[in-house]
Amino acid sequence: MARGIPLLVTTPIFYANAAPHVGHAYTGIASDVIARCWRQQDRKTFLLTGTDEHGQKVADTAAKAGVTPQAFVDQQAKVFEHVFRKLDIGFDRFIRTTEPDHIAGVQEFLQKLKAATTPLGRPAVYQGEYSGLYCQGCERFYTEKELVDGKCPLHNTVPQQLVEHNWFFRLADYLPIIQKAIAKNELKLIPTTTKQEVLGFFKQGVQDFSISRERVRWGVPLPWDPTQTAYVWVDALPNYLTGVGFGKDAKHARNWWRGDVVHVMARDILKFHAVYWPALLLAVGEPMPSTIVAHGFFTVNGQKMSKSIGNVVDPVDLIAKYGVDGTRYLLLTPFPFGQDGDLPVERFTERYNADLANGLGNLVSRTTNMVERYANGVVKLAKAPKSLAKTRKLTETFQFSQALADIWATVTWANQAIDKARPWDLAKGEHATDAKKLAALLAELVAQLKEIAVAITPYLPETGATLTKCLRQKKIVKAPPLFQRVV
Numbered sequence: 001m002a003r004g005i006p007l008l009v010t011t012p013i014f015y016a017n018a019a020p021h022v023g024h025a026y027t028g029i030a031s032d033v034i035a036r037c038w039r040q041q042d043r044k045t046f047l048l049t050g051t052d053e054h055g056q057k058v059a060d061t062a063a064k065a066g067v068t069p070q071a072f073v074d075q076q077a078k079v080f081e082h083v084f085r086k087l088d089i090g091f092d093r094f095i096r097t098t099e100p101d102h103i104a105g106v107q108e109f110l111q112k113l114k115a116a117t118t119p120l121g122r123p124a125v126y127q128g129e130y131s132g133l134y135c136q137g138c139e140r141f142y143t144e145k146e147l148v149d150g151k152c153p154l155h156n157t158v159p160q161q162l163v164e165h166n167w168f169f170r171l172a173d174y175l176p177i178i179q180k181a182i183a184k185n186e187l188k189l190i191p192t193t194t195k196q197e198v199l200g201f202f203k204q205g206v207q208d209f210s211i212s213r214e215r216v217r218w219g220v221p222l223p224w225d226p227t228q229t230a231y232v233w234v235d236a237l238p239n240y241l242t243g244v245g246f247g248k249d250a251k252h253a254r255n256w257w258r259g260d261v262v263h264v265m266a267r268d269i270l271k272f273h274a275v276y277w278p279a280l281l282l283a284v285g286e287p288m289p290s291t292i293v294a295h296g297f298f299t300v301n302g303q304k305m306s307k308s309i310g311n312v313v314d315p316v317d318l319i320a321k322y323g324v325d326g327t328r329y330l331l332l333t334p335f336p337f338g339q340d341g342d343l344p345v346e347r348f349t350e351r352y353n354a355d356l357a358n359g360l361g362n363l364v365s366r367t368t369n370m371v372e373r374y375a376n377g378v379v380k381l382a383k384a385p386k387s388l389a390k391t392r393k394l395t396e397t398f399q400f401s402q403a404l405a406d407i408w409a410t411v412t413w414a415n416q417a418i419d420k421a422r423p424w425d426l427a428k429g430e431h432a433t434d435a436k437k438l439a440a441l442l443a444e445l446v447a448q449l450k451e452i453a454v455a456i457t458p459y460l461p462e463t464g465a466t467l468t469k470c471l472r473q474k475k476i477v478k479a480p481p482l483f484q485r486v487v
């Protein structure tokens, strides 16, 4: 990534049909860590998140609840925004697809698409009839090949046969360009398993897709055919453009959408982002995103998360128990970002107490206490014994659990260094060199803590800020506990 160029980081917009769960929190926190890491280096960074509020499923859920779709999504968007704020996700905009500027932007996007000619000189949009197997839950058609035992692989339900008059996007004409861009890493897919998965889609064959729906009313009408509503994905994906001003403020949009874009998401929506979206962008003459990062799925205590098992993790419950930074830490540490893994929720308390309360919390508390007591709050400038410069590289390359493991190895090292040096004995001054040793030790510990504060800030923003403030004082005093022990 070119460091001087503004960076747009996005989460997917989340489907307003249900309440936010730990998966949404996970994507949001990861995106926030990336944005904070770059902001820390003074790079102009825009973090975009929001809610996807159109489509049949939303209309159905609202009807069941006995409210209008608009009233329903107004409520849902509030819940999502509230949870994201609570998680300290520092977004620059929370976009909602029912907002007028988004709707106008999508219509402009669609008009451009309608006017576009493919690289093979054909109209990018054409009218056709679609007969296919449609999963109501996914709001998409499936090919026979994609089904598992004739059922939707995600919902395990038999899709219905449906015939519609739709407008289609001539995806086929753009596929070679996208495939090449992915192969050459001009469109980077991270991790490498993601790249393999997407290249696999091309091998299986990707079909043109319909960009409108006849049956769905809750959505954006096609500007040239109001009998049709924009397909929910063709309404949702352009949020990445409208969110920064496309259709409203061209200058602002161009500033943020110039190719240095990181889309973060869970793997299940990879095809839409890595194949459909770049093709749509090519058609309307916009640059492709530079990077798509997909994370895996997780189990909870070794089991698939599901309502029927009753093990759905609510991020709000986690915050109540472990605090915001504790929650962020516990979610990002168990397994490498990008892979499938397990959230060992039953061991979260143990981990929180060991790493945060006893680990970092204790290190900060004992170090600042000793600096106050033995050095009157003042230490000399020193070099941190352990450099954490490379954790930033790990963060920039989405290796969050590795970065945190490196930081915490240093925390452990520092705590052991204190135990070994026994500063409380040095303070008694039985030997001539004790005072010198003590002063050097305290200076190094403070320098190390400053380095730790910088490294943790993208991950634990509040803790990072508190620690930085505490170490920046002219006279350091004993810090209040950073983490309360949890029982």
Ligand SMILES: [Zn+2]
Residues within 6 Å of the ligand: 135, 136, 137, 138, 139, 152, 153, 154, 155, 156
């Ligand atoms: Zn489905």
